[in-house]
Amino acid sequence: MAGTGRAFAPAHITGFFEIHENNDPRRKGSTGCGIVLNGGVETTVKPCKTGDRTVVTLNGSETEAMTTHTVVKMLTDIPVMVESTTDIPVGCGFGASGAGALGTAYALNQALSLDLTANQLAETAHVAEVTNRSGLGDVAAQSHSGIVIRTGPGAPGYGKLDRISAGDYRFFCIVLGEISTRSVLEDMHMVEQINSAGRSALKALLKKPSLENFMALSRDFAVDTGLLSSRALDVVEAVEAAGGMASQAMLGDTVFAFPRDGRDGIENEVHETLSGFGDVLEYNISSCGPKLVQGY
Numbered sequence: 001m002a003g004t005g006r007a008f009a010p011a012h013i014t015g016f017f018e019i020h021e022n023n024d025p026r027r028k029g030s031t032g033c034g035i036v037l038n039g040g041v042e043t044t045v046k047p048c049k050t051g052d053r054t055v056v057t058l059n060g061s062e063t064e065a066m067t068t069h070t071v072v073k074m075l076t077d078i079p080v081m082v083e084s085t086t087d088i089p090v091g092c093g094f095g096a097s098g099a100g101a102l103g104t105a106y107a108l109n110q111a112l113s114l115d116l117t118a119n120q121l122a123e124t125a126h127v128a129e130v131t132n133r134s135g136l137g138d139v140a141a142q143s144h145s146g147i148v149i150r151t152g153p154g155a156p157g158y159g160k161l162d163r164i165s166a167g168d169y170r171f172f173c174i175v176l177g178e179i180s181t182r183s184v185l186e187d188m189h190m191v192e193q194i195n196s197a198g199r200s201a202l203k204a205l206l207k208k209p210s211l212e213n214f215m216a217l218s219r220d221f222a223v224d225t226g227l228l229s230s231r232a233l234d235v236v237e238a239v240e241a242a243g244g245m246a247s248q249a250m251l252g253d254t255v256f257a258f259p260r261d262g263r264d265g266i267e268n269e270v271h272e273t274l275s276g277f278g279d280v281l282e283y284n285i286s287s288c289g290p291k292l293v294q295g296y
Contacts, residue, residue, distance in 0.1 A: 002046075004044065005106070005111030005292070007102075007292050007293060008040055008041070008043075009098075009142055010286045010289065011036070011095055011099055012035070012094070012148075013250075013254075014032055014138070015033050015034055015035070015217065015221065016198050016218050017030040017137060017150075018198030018199050019136060019185070020154075026123060027159075029126065030136035030153055031150045031151060031153055031202055032150050032202060032250075033201075033218075034138075034147070036285065037088070037094070038285070038286045038287075041084050041100045042085050043082060043100060043107050044084075045111045047079070047080055047081075047111070047112075048079040053079050054080050054082065055081050056068050056069060057084065058084050059084075059086060065084075066132045067100065067135075070127075071104045071108070075105065075116075076112055082107075084100050086100075089175045091252065092175045092177070092178055093253070095138035097134040098129055098142055099138070101124075101125040101139065102121070102122060105125045106121055107292075109121055110292055118143070122290075123158075126139040126140060133185050134182065139155070139156075140154070140156055140161065143156045144163070145285075146164070147164040147166050148161055148163055149161065149164065149202075149206070149209065151202070164209045164211060166211045169258065169285050171258055171285070172256070172258075173256045173280070174235060174255050174281070175279075176254065176255065176278070180251075181251045190227075193224070201220065201221050215246070215258055219246070221250075222236075227248065229253050234277075236248070236255060238277070242266075243259070244273075
């Protein structure tokens, strides 16, 4: 019997990556490393009472959300209402598309009693992402927690993951603008640069898997690929002068910063530095992946 389902899926910021093409969308994806954050997307799914089409809304407004629509089509032929709310920016490198797709899969599984496993739900969201070219590795990371190293491409159950051992660190973010993931992935010259830099960064990270090395390699990747915008470079250099480490989220015109040694003085200085460029968003490293939300 159909009911209502509600789920949360976390944000994910990628520091660097390499693209891996494959005719099987379950094996297509990316390797690299990124941070799963405690912010994200909460999604409620319920069968439509009227109408014969699935409707997806984001923060109260109907949205195209092709990746989420694909998830619904893959799991059911029943028209549903998908209502998502987010505390992360959309289209700015926080993996909002993947979080929306993953949360929808979890909520739909609950609402329609589909009895699918976590890997099956994540596989559905991953396939929807790569099919719509809205992302490559976010869903795999968002299915877990912490600082996730993607050592093998593909959906959960196909790709390979590891983690950097790290505590509950705080990250500061500032959004400068949007970057179209699809436009970058369809630029073959850019893809060659990304793959070369991403492959080197992953090898270097595995030799020294630390948060500080991840941040340094992410910065180098952003510079070497040419993806780092001039304004983002200004922000990164200002953070470094304040004693922090910073890079640009992939793929988005967003700078994420880490107060290097965690001292309150450094945190305050990094925060104050970022505030000179715009509104500062604060997140912690997530300790959990997607989950059902009770109490609706």
